Amino acid sequence: MSRALIVVDVQPTFCEGGSLPVEGGNAVAERIAAFARTHRGAYDLVATTQDWHIDPGSHFSDTPDFVDTWPPHGVAGTAEAELHPALAGLDTDVAVKKGMYAAAYSGFEGTTADGSTLQRALEAAGVTDVDVVGLAESHCVAQTALDAQEAGFTTRVLTDLTEPVSEELGAAARVRMTQAGVVLADSGEVDPD
DSSP: OOEEEEEEOOOGGGSTTSSSOOTTHHHHHHHHHHHHHHHGGGOSEEEEEEEOBSOOGGGBOSSOOSSSOBOSOSBTTSGGGSOOGGGTTOOOSEEEEEOSSSOOOSGGGOBOTTSOOHHHHHHHTTOOEEEEEEEOIIIIIHHHHHHHHHTTOEEEEEEEEEEOSSHHHHHHHHHHHHHTTOEEEOGGGSOOO
16 A cells, blocks of 8 residues: 545635635644644655646636635735645645646646646556545545545545535535545544654
């Protein structure tokens, strides 16, 4: 078994003070950073994803419905689109950027700097199991986890290392993930290296 940690969209744009904040986002960033420091040896690969919007078309709206359209966020090249400062010491192996020219919720929709996909990077490293953390549980974390499971990876979401947009949307996402076979676990259940 080879395990990867996928850190989804932990960017200032999705934290308090950002353009599309998730309540508790900054605290999640700090918890993920602490977890990664103490558990890095348990992972054969660490991947990050980032919303990196250049011209995502109708994904951005001046009158967003917060379902299919959103206020501008994760704008490529801005400080808000960079990884959260708490992750500065994260030992990342694979960095994926997504949503450049269209909406993209899953890290599996993005590409690395050399044009590879997250799935190809995981497969090339022999990864069989993934732990997914980040923002927001109800959207990009859930979709990344669902796509990982569908791609054949044994997938676990560490629920204390993510936050939903709202509790209702988080609950619905947890049902969808569980029904698809994604395991929901607390990071305290993860064996340290």
